Structures are given as C-alpha cells and as structure tokens.
Amino acid sequence: MKIKDIVILVSIIGIVLMMVVPLPILLLDVLLIINITLALIILLVSMNTKEALEFSIFPSLLLITTLFRLALNISTTRNILAKHEAGNVVATFGSFVSEGNIVVGLVVFLILVIVQFIVITKGAERVAEVGARFTLDAMPGKQMSIDADLNSGLINEQQARERRRKIEKEADFYGAMDGASKFVKGDAIAGIIILIINLIGGLIIGMTQAGMSFGEASRTFSVLTIGDGLVSQIPALLISTAAGLIVTRSASEGNLASDLTTQLFSYPKLLYIVSGTIFLLGTFTPISIFTTYPIAIILYITARKMQSNLQRKEVENVQMEEEQQIEEVRSPESVISLLQVDPIEFEFGYGLIPLADIQQGGDLLDRIILIRRQCALELGVVVPVIRIRDNIQLKPNEYMIKIKGNMVARGELLLNHYLAMSPGIDDDSISGIETTEPAFGLPAIWIDEAMKERAELSGYTVVDPPSVVATHLTEVIKKHAHELVGRQETKTLVESVKESYPALVDDLIPSMLSIGDVQKVLSKLLREKISVRDLVTILETLADNGGYTKDPEILTEYVRQALSRQITQQYASSGDSLKVITVGPALEKRIAEAVQQSDQGSYLALDPSSSQMIYHRLNEQVNKAIQSGQQPVILTSPTIRMYLRQLLERTMQDIPVLSYSELEPSVEIQSMGVVNL
Structure with missing residues (x-):
C-alpha cells in the first residue's frame, strides 16, 4: 500500500x-x-x-x-x-x-x-433525485445516438466506448448524490x-x-x-x-x-437598461444618489467595454476563419483526406431521406446496427462502419450501395407502398406497380396500404420499404464480405482469439504463417459464404498444416474439411439428408489432367471448348434442380473441388461446390443428377 x-x-x-x-x-x-x-x-x-x-x-x-x-x-x-x-x-x-x-x-x-x-x-x-431519474431515462436515447454516430463514421470504436462509459458514470454519480x-x-x-x-x-x-x-x-x-x-x-x-x-x-x-x-454578462444592451433603471431609481425616489449613481455609472462603463470587446472578438473570429480556410486549402492534408475510400457506402436520393431521419420516424440507423450484429453472428466478421449520405445525382426514390467506392448494387423504393412477392400463384385482384425484388431478383409488385391486407390473405409476402433496403444491404454485405476483410481486420480478429488462446496464435503467427496468409484463407472462405466465426478451429487447422504448405488454396481446403460439421448443417435441407448434383468420374478425370503446376501454385488449364461443354452440362443439371424447387449443390471429390470452383467462379458464383470430405458421415447424400462428359 x-x-x-x-x-x-x-x-x-x-x-x-x-x-x-x-x-x-x-x-x-x-x-x-x-x-x-x-x-x-x-x-x-x-x-x-x-x-x-x-x-x-x-x-x-x-x-x-x-x-x-x-x-x-x-x-x-x-x-x-x-x-x-x-x-x-x-x-x-x-x-x-x-x-x-x-x-x-x-x-x-x-x-x-x-x-x-x-x-x-x-x-x-x-x-439530484430528478437528475438521477432523467439520466436513467435518457440512457437508451444516448446509447442510440452513440451507435448512430459510430455507424455514420463520426466517431470510432474507442470514442464510442468512452461515451458509453461516461453515460454509465453519470447515472451512478447522480444516483449516489441522491442518497448522499x-x-x-x-x-x-x-x-x-x-x-x-x-x-x-x-x-x-x-x-x-x-x-x-x-x-x-x-x-x-x-x-x-x-x-x-x-x-x-x-x-x-x-x-x-x-x-x-x-x-x-x-x-x-x-x-x-x-x-x-461569459453568460451573465454577454448582453451589454441589457446592462444599459439596468444602468438606466438604477439611475432613475436614485433620481425620482428618496434613495440617496450617492448609493445609486455610482452603481449606474459602473454598469454603464462595463456595458461599453463589453460591447467593444464583443465587436473586436467578432472581427478576430472572422479573420481566424478566413486564415484557417486558406491554410486548409494549402495544406497537403486537405488533399490526402480526399484519397480515403469508405469500405461501405449507402447513398440515396432526396426522396428517401425519411428512411434515415429519426425525426421523421426513420429507423435505418437502428437497422444497420442489427445488420452488423447479424453479419457478425452469421459470417464471423466485424462489418466496417457503413457511411450513409444523400446524393442529389440519384433519382428521388433511388439508392445505391458501394463497396470501396465502387457501385455494386442499386434499387428503387416507394415509401408509401409495400413490396409484395407472389407465392407462385398470382392473384389477379392484386394490382400494383411491377418491379423486381432487389436482394434476390424475384418478380414483385408495389402495392398501396389498401391492398396490403388482401395481398397477405392471398399468400403474398408483403414487406415495408425499410425492410426491403435492409435485406438488400445484408445480402450485398454477405456477397462481398471477402472484400471487407483485409490484413488489419484479420489482425483484429486474431488478437481477439489471442486473449483466450495465446499459445495457438503464438505458435502459428508469425513462425508458420503471416497475417496476410491467414487473411487469404479467410477471404476464400467468405467468398464461398463459409462463416469464419469458428476462428479457433480455422487457426488450429492452419497451425497443423502450415508447416507443410503455404499455398492458400490448399490451406483453404484443409480448413473446409475441418469445418465439415458447419458446412453440412449449412447446406443440408434437413438434419440427415442433402440433395446434390454429382460430378461423374470422366469429368473428374478430365479436370485432374488439366491441372498445371507453377511457382505460384497449381491452376486449371482447360481449352475453351472443354470449358464451354462443362458449363453447358452443369447448367442443365442446375436448371433442373431449380425447377424442382431445390437448392443446387455440386458434389465432387476433394482433389478437384478447388479447380472446379475456379472454373465456375464467374458464371455460377452462387452455386456451392462441396467435396465428400466436407460432409459429415451421418448425412445421407441424394443425387439429383450426374454431370459427365
């Protein structure tokens, strides 16, 4: 002590x-x-x-x-x-x-x-009693304000934590003062x-x-x-x-x-009035002028001096602002700040401002908080702060989603309408403005309030505009999550694991793999919509195999096999069965023979005619599965899975390609078709 x-x-x-x-x-x-x-x-x-x-x-x-x-x-x-x-x-x-x-x-x-x-x-x-009560009542609103500033990029995570801690301390202080x-x-x-x-x-x-x-x-x-x-x-x-x-x-x-x-004597004109009142009080009443006149004179002199000081400060403030503007234009930081690119941007036309304006009932900021939480639970990544801004260059009801400054999705909303999606059998009594659901590309119609109840009774899926844009934004983030996980984000995730598993991280990084190697593996998993939330298992697998190879493609395959239970539960329609499109032996042999080795790793080298034929055969089976109402899943052997994935990367990006080693032995595999040459 x-x-x-x-x-x-x-x-x-x-x-x-x-x-x-x-x-x-x-x-x-x-x-x-x-x-x-x-x-x-x-x-x-x-x-x-x-x-x-x-x-x-x-x-x-x-x-x-x-x-x-x-x-x-x-x-x-x-x-x-x-x-x-x-x-x-x-x-x-x-x-x-x-x-x-x-x-x-x-x-x-x-x-x-x-x-x-x-x-x-x-x-x-x-x-103290009222302060404690008001502080507690205002805590939810202050927390929402902090989350809104964090999502809009006005503050960072550290500043948000400090503000939340200050709110908690204020509540504790006024509660203690109430008792003290x-x-x-x-x-x-x-x-x-x-x-x-x-x-x-x-x-x-x-x-x-x-x-x-x-x-x-x-x-x-x-x-x-x-x-x-x-x-x-x-x-x-x-x-x-x-x-x-x-x-x-x-x-x-x-x-x-x-x-x-500053506050009591910031209005010199009012001091003139008080000075005159005290002067008249001494002149027209029995109160002695030796008592009132000195006070009136002191107030008058103080008001004159304060007025001159305020005028001088106004001139100085104007000059200072002009100098600061000139310095900002001249400084190199003014140009460097323009080079920064936000990871995710959501821009909208002026007609959609009520979505983000809390005073008009907009809850977009709250929904974005839930989207970030949902992505953290489903994908295992921390979604960066989403920059929200209006854009007068867009149509009034149009919005646009950007990833690293590039537009990746856009859509239109009608705020006073609802988006209705057909259950498969259209009802002719349901009328509206035909459109396309932006997240999944399904045909839909915009209906008004009067048509909403009838559409719900007819089996239509009816969604309000904020839910439409929230779903679209969520799907875009999931689709491009691999672009949002860089080395810095990977380091943050690894450091969070290190707090509980220091031996694992110290054994893997940097002796076996670098942060960049781990980031490549995480990016490849996210590209195929595989959650990286079980980061301990991923790092354990990398530590087991990082001594044999540094190839991120091969390391990713090892990790996928280690996550077999997770992958099986993700794609199995029920707990014990999985319907798949199987790759035939001839096609597997053809792909295996086309694999070429280089200093940078292995790659698939197929001639254009063979590639086109494989696309055609696979497309036939995929269309059959979609028409039957099934999610198409392609199943192949572990040796060619990553090469087949490379082949389908551009044309069938959303079709999952799995290997037998990535499925649990207990799951029943039901083949819906075989792709062969």
Missing part, C-alpha cells in the same frame, strides 16, 4: 475513535480549523469543475466530512459538559458572532440551520438536536454539579453551545453549497467563474 492509502485509512479510523476517546483542547481546536479548511477546499473545487463527473468522489467525500463533523460535535459536547469549555475556536465563535448577546447568537445559528436544511440541502436533494444528500439533511437535524442537548444538559450540570446559578450557567453554556453549533454548521453550510453547485452544474467549456462572466 502507498503512503497516501495508509494516511486515508488511519484518518477514517481516527474519526471513529474521536467519538469514544476524549480529545485535548488544543488538538480539538486544530481539528475544528481543519474541518473549516476542508469545507472551503471542497467548495472551491466544486466551483472550478466543468462537469459533475470531474468531482465524482464527492458523494463519498460528503459522507466522510459529515462523519467528521459529527465526531467533532461529540468531542466538543463532551468537553462542554465535562470541563465547561471547548477550546479557543468554539469560544471565539460563540462570543464573536453573538456579540455578547445570547439571543443574537441563537437567531444566527437558527438562520444558518434553516438556510442549510430548507433552502440548500432540500434543493440539492431534489435536483440525505447525509447533509440528517446532519442539519443532528445539529439542532445537539444544540438543545447542550443547552439543557449544560444548565443541569452547571446548576447541580458545578454549583452555578441559573444566570451564570445560562451564560457559560449558551456561549459554548452557540459556538459549537456555529463552528460545525458553517462548514456544513459550505459543503451543502458545494453539493448544490455540483448537482446543478451541466457540461460546459469552463468553470463557474468563467461561465458566470
């Missing part, structure tokens, strides 16, 4: 001991002065904080200082009743403040207690009770034990009691004021002094 920790612990224990151990008069005087000093420090600190969280220890400090004051009250009470004295500090406060008049001292003490208890403490307690205010309230009540006990107890002890007369006992114990009350209530009043300042402070750019001078 550090020295300061030991000092704090000893101080807390000392406060408790003060309640039971008698203190010497000299030590009691020192502690009373320390109490006043501590109260002044707390008040000044609260005045110079910019926001409440800068003094987050205040609730705990309030409890400690209250306990300290009560301990001092007990010590002074013990000395007053036992020794008929309480030290120089108490005697000075009792005689100086009351000016030798006991009634004056009592009235001053009662006024201090009333001001503290009814005005300051009661108000601070109410403000009760300490000050109880302290004020205890001060009144202690005053009564000291007066009554002092009179009894003075008259029965010390042999004093009633008058002498009254004078002696009244002065000491009033001094004791004042010396404890003045620090309590200062700390109560500090509590009120803390809970009533909102976030600002300066402390209390700067805010007062």
Whole structure:
C-alpha cells in the first residue's frame, strides 16, 4: 500500500475513535480549523469543475466530512459538559458572532440551520433525485445516438466506448448524490438536536454539579453551545453549497467563474437598461444618489467595454476563419483526406431521406446496427462502419450501395407502398406497380396500404420499404464480405482469439504463417459464404498444416474439411439428408489432367471448348434442380473441388461446390443428377 492509502485509512479510523476517546483542547481546536479548511477546499473545487463527473468522489467525500463533523460535535459536547469549555475556536465563535448577546447568537445559528436544511440541502436533494431519474431515462436515447454516430463514421470504436462509459458514470454519480444528500439533511437535524442537548444538559450540570446559578450557567453554556453549533454548521453550510453547485452544474467549456462572466454578462444592451433603471431609481425616489449613481455609472462603463470587446472578438473570429480556410486549402492534408475510400457506402436520393431521419420516424440507423450484429453472428466478421449520405445525382426514390467506392448494387423504393412477392400463384385482384425484388431478383409488385391486407390473405409476402433496403444491404454485405476483410481486420480478429488462446496464435503467427496468409484463407472462405466465426478451429487447422504448405488454396481446403460439421448443417435441407448434383468420374478425370503446376501454385488449364461443354452440362443439371424447387449443390471429390470452383467462379458464383470430405458421415447424400462428359 502507498503512503497516501495508509494516511486515508488511519484518518477514517481516527474519526471513529474521536467519538469514544476524549480529545485535548488544543488538538480539538486544530481539528475544528481543519474541518473549516476542508469545507472551503471542497467548495472551491466544486466551483472550478466543468462537469459533475470531474468531482465524482464527492458523494463519498460528503459522507466522510459529515462523519467528521459529527465526531467533532461529540468531542466538543463532551468537553462542554465535562470541563465547561471547548477550546479557543468554539469560544471565539460563540462570543464573536453573538456579540455578547445570547439571543443574537441563537437567531444566527437558527438562520444558518434553516438556510442549510430548507433552502440548500432540500434543493440539492431534489435536483439530484430528478437528475438521477432523467439520466436513467435518457440512457437508451444516448446509447442510440452513440451507435448512430459510430455507424455514420463520426466517431470510432474507442470514442464510442468512452461515451458509453461516461453515460454509465453519470447515472451512478447522480444516483449516489441522491442518497448522499440525505447525509447533509440528517446532519442539519443532528445539529439542532445537539444544540438543545447542550443547552439543557449544560444548565443541569452547571446548576447541580458545578454549583452555578441559573444566570451564570445560562451564560457559560449558551456561549459554548452557540459556538459549537456555529463552528460545525458553517462548514456544513459550505459543503451543502458545494453539493448544490455540483448537482446543478451541466457540461460546459469552463468553470463557474468563467461561465458566470461569459453568460451573465454577454448582453451589454441589457446592462444599459439596468444602468438606466438604477439611475432613475436614485433620481425620482428618496434613495440617496450617492448609493445609486455610482452603481449606474459602473454598469454603464462595463456595458461599453463589453460591447467593444464583443465587436473586436467578432472581427478576430472572422479573420481566424478566413486564415484557417486558406491554410486548409494549402495544406497537403486537405488533399490526402480526399484519397480515403469508405469500405461501405449507402447513398440515396432526396426522396428517401425519411428512411434515415429519426425525426421523421426513420429507423435505418437502428437497422444497420442489427445488420452488423447479424453479419457478425452469421459470417464471423466485424462489418466496417457503413457511411450513409444523400446524393442529389440519384433519382428521388433511388439508392445505391458501394463497396470501396465502387457501385455494386442499386434499387428503387416507394415509401408509401409495400413490396409484395407472389407465392407462385398470382392473384389477379392484386394490382400494383411491377418491379423486381432487389436482394434476390424475384418478380414483385408495389402495392398501396389498401391492398396490403388482401395481398397477405392471398399468400403474398408483403414487406415495408425499410425492410426491403435492409435485406438488400445484408445480402450485398454477405456477397462481398471477402472484400471487407483485409490484413488489419484479420489482425483484429486474431488478437481477439489471442486473449483466450495465446499459445495457438503464438505458435502459428508469425513462425508458420503471416497475417496476410491467414487473411487469404479467410477471404476464400467468405467468398464461398463459409462463416469464419469458428476462428479457433480455422487457426488450429492452419497451425497443423502450415508447416507443410503455404499455398492458400490448399490451406483453404484443409480448413473446409475441418469445418465439415458447419458446412453440412449449412447446406443440408434437413438434419440427415442433402440433395446434390454429382460430378461423374470422366469429368473428374478430365479436370485432374488439366491441372498445371507453377511457382505460384497449381491452376486449371482447360481449352475453351472443354470449358464451354462443362458449363453447358452443369447448367442443365442446375436448371433442373431449380425447377424442382431445390437448392443446387455440386458434389465432387476433394482433389478437384478447388479447380472446379475456379472454373465456375464467374458464371455460377452462387452455386456451392462441396467435396465428400466436407460432409459429415451421418448425412445421407441424394443425387439429383450426374454431370459427365
């Protein structure tokens, strides 16, 4: 433990001991002065904080200082009743403040207690209670605002975490202040009770034990009691004021002094009016002009000076803005910032602005948050921040999705309509504007509100425009996920695994494979819509085989075989069967013979006529499967799977190609057709 920790612990224990151990008069005087000093420090600190969280220890400090004051009250009470004295500090406060008049001292003490208890403490307690309630009620909205800023790219992940942490601290602080205010309230009540006990107890002890007369006992114990009350209530009043300042402070750019001078005296024209009013008050009323005229003159001079300062600042601000604009144009950073390309952009015409405008009921930002979560669960990747902006060059109802600055998809929406997709049997009574569903290319129609219920009864799938664009954006991200995972993103994923599996990552990177090698494997898996969420299994497989080969194609095949359970569950229509299109032995042999080796790895070298024939045969079987309502899946041997995938990369990108080694032994394979030469 550090020295300061030991000092704090000893101080807390000392406060408790003060309640039971008698203190010497000299030590009691020192502690009373320390109490006043501590109260002044707390008040000044609260005045110079910019926001409440800068003094987050205040609730705990309030409890400690209250306990300290009560301990001092007990010590002074013990000395007053036992020794008929309480030290120089108490005697000075009792005689100086009351000016030798006991009634004056009592009235001053009662006024201090009333001001503290009814005005300051009661108000601070109410403000803390309302602040705690409003802070909790506003937490969901603040969280949504942070997520919206994060999705729009205004802040990064670190800034978002800091803002969320600040919101949590604010809720905890105002909740603690709501309870800590009760300490000050109880302290004020205890001060009144202690005053009564000291007066009554002092009179009894003075008259029965010390042999004093009633008058002498009254004078002696009244002065000491009033001094004791004042010396404890003045620090309590200062700390109560500090509590009120803390809970009533909102976030600002300066402390209390700067805010007062900036905000209270920022309107010089109003000071002219006040100056004139005070001048007329001294001229036309019996109030002396020697009292009113100096104040009116000071206000007038202050208003003139403030007005000139404001005019000078306006000129300086204009000049500074012009200089900054010139510097920004000249600086190389102004050009470099234009080179940055956003990973994902969503642009829309002005007619679709209500989709993203929260004030108009738009929930696009919330849907994007859900899309990022969905992609993380299904693909195992963190989708970058999606930049949302309007584009006046687009049609009013048109939107466009870009990946790394290039347009990859677009569509049109009718905000006051619904997109209805036929179940297979069209209903002639359902009429609307014919269109194509943007995500999957299915024929659909836009229908109005009146037609919605009838279409749902007819079996149509009816979707609102926000859901249409959310589905389209999700499918585009899934299709291009392999483009969004670069080396930096791969490093982030690997570091997250390293927190739980440090031995695995240290064994694999960089001794066997580099981050770039791992990124290539992840990209190839995502290109074929294989989730990389089970990153531990992927890295384990790479660690097992990375010592034999660095070829990303071969490493990807090993990883796919290790993910056989996942791949089987992904493509099996039911838990125990999978309908596939099988590649015949002749075609497998033809492909295997066309494989060529090079320094960069192996590749497929087929002549154009053979490639065209294979395309034709495969296309026939795929069309049959689609017509029968089945998802076409091509099954081949492990040795040629990656080469057949390369062959179909451009023409049949969405058709999965699996090998026998990627399927679980328990799954039943049902062949829908055989592709052969």
